[in-house]
Amino acid sequence: MLSIIVPVFNEEESLAELRRQIEASCSKNEIEYEIIFIDDGSSDQSWSIIAGLARDDQRISGIRFRRNFGKAAALTAGMDAARGEWIMMMDADLQDDPEEIPQFLAKSAEGYQVVNGWKQRRLDPWHKVYPSRVFNWMIGRLTGLKLHDHNCGLKLFHSDVASEIHIYGELHRFIPVLAAARGFRVTEIPVNHRPREFGHSKYGIIRFLRGFLDLLTVVFLIGYGQRPQHMLGAIGLFFFAVGIAGFSYLSLLWIGMNIFHLLPEQPIGTRPLLAYSTAATILGAQAMSLGLLAELIVANTVQNRATFSIRETVKHE
Ligand code: UDP
Numbered sequence: 484m485l486s487i488i489v490p491v492f493n494e495e496e497s498l499a500e501l502r503r504q505i506e507a508s509c510s511k512n513e514i515e516y517e518i519i520f521i522d523d524g525s526s527d528q529s530w531s532i533i534a535g536l537a538r539d540d541q542r543i544s545g546i547r548f549r550r551n552f553g554k555a556a557a558l559t560a561g562m563d564a565a566r567g568e569w570i571m572m573m574d575a576d577l578q579d580d581p582e583e584i585p586q587f588l589a590k591s592a593e594g595y596q597v598v599n600g601w602k603q604r605r606l607d608p609w610h611k612v613y614p615s616r617v618f619n620w621m622i623g624r625l626t627g628l629k630l631h632d633h634n635c636g637l638k639l640f641h642s643d644v645a646s647e648i649h650i651y652g653e654l655h656r657f658i659p660v661l662a663a664a665r666g667f668r669v670t671e672i673p674v675n676h677r678p679r680e681f682g683h684s685k686y687g688i689i690r691f692l693r694g695f696l697d698l699l700t701v702v703f704l705i706g707y708g709q710r711p712q713h714m715l716g717a718i719g720l721f722f723f724a725v726g727i728a729g730f731s732y733l734s735l736l737w738i739g740m741n742i743f744h745l746l747p748e749q750p751i752g753t754r755p756l757l758a759y760s761t762a763a764t765i766l767g768a769q770a771m772s773l774g775l776l777a778e779l780i781v782a783n784t785v786q787n788r789a790t791f792s793i794r795e796t797v798k799h800e
C-alpha cells in the first residue's frame with residue numbers, strides 16, 4: 484500500500500480537488516492508497532474540509548495540530564501514522580501533480596528507497612528559482628548527493644527511511660541527503676510542476692538563509708554527528724598549537740636576551756604576537772572543551788543507539 488502524506492497550512496481551496504486528482508490517478512493505475520492530511524494549525528476551513536473528506540472515505544484520515552509547527556513536524560506526524568510500505572509526500576497546494584505517482588513507484592521498483600521529484604520546468608517566481616539553483620548546487624558540493632531539486636515537495640520513500648531518519652525544524656528539505664548518508668539508494672525523476680492557483684506560498688526569501696544554516700547543521704550531523712570531538716578537537720588542537728608556538732618563540736627570545744645576553748634587550752610584553760598567542764591558546768582550549776561537551780551529549784542521547792542502518796540479515800531460527 485502507498486501512504487500519501489499531505490502537510491496542510493491554510494489550503495482550503497485545494498484540498499477537495501487534490502483528493503479528486505489522487506483518486507483519479509491511483510484508481511486508473513490500480514494503486515492501493517491512503518491519504519493522511521496533516522493540518523499544521525490552519526486558520527481557515529482546511530480542517531473541516533479534511534474532517535468531511537475523512538468521514539466519507541475510509542482511506543482518508545486527518546491529524547490536526549494545535550498550532551503551526553512547520554512542515555517538517557507535519558511530515559513527521561504523517562510518517563508516524565502511515566501504514567503503507569511506501570510513503571509519498573505531496574504538497575497540498577496542487578503544485579505537485581498526482582498523475583506522477585505511478586512513475587515514482589516504477590522508479591522505486593528499480594531498486595531505490597528514495598525517489599525525489601525534480602521540477603524541471605519550474606513555475607515559480609524568479610526570486611525563488613535562482614536562489615534555489617544555487618542552494619541545490621551547494622548541497623551537492625557539501626554533501627556529495629547531487630540532485631537538481633532537493634526542496635521538491637513530491638518525494639517517495641520506503642517506510643524504513645521514515646523510521647530511521649528524524650526530521651525536525653526545517654530539515655524536511657534534507658530527507659534525501661539524510662537517507663543517502665545512511666546508505667539508502669536515492670534517485671530523482673523529472674516532474675510536472677504547476678503554478679499555485681489558490682492561497683499563497685508559506686515561505687519567503689528568508690528560507691534561503693535558514694536553508695543555508697540548516698545545510699551547515701546537516702553537513703556537521705552527517706560527518707561528525709557521532710564524533711564531534713574529531714572536528715572541534717582538531718580545530719582546538721590546531722589553534723592551541725599555534726598559540727604554544729608563539730609563546731615558545733617569545734620565551735626563547737626572552738631567555739636569549741635576559742639570561743644569555745645574546746640579543747639586544749627589547750620588551751616582549753608589548754608585542755602583537757603575545758596577544759595573538761594568548762587568543763589562539765584560549766580559542767584552542769575552548770574548542771577542545773566544547774568538543775568534549777558535545778561528546779558527552781552524544782554519548783547520552785537516544786539517537787546514539789542507531790548509528791548504523793541494516794539492509795538485510797540472514798540467520799538461523
Ligand atoms: N506547509 C505546512 N506548514 C507550514 C508551511 C507550509 O504544512 O508551516 C505546507 C503547505 O500547506 C504546502 C507545503 O507545506 O502544502 C508547501 O508549502 P508552500 O507551497 O507554501 O511552499 P512552496 O511551494 O512555496 O515551496
Ligand code: MG
Binds near residue numbers: 574576578679684
Ligand atoms: Mg507550493
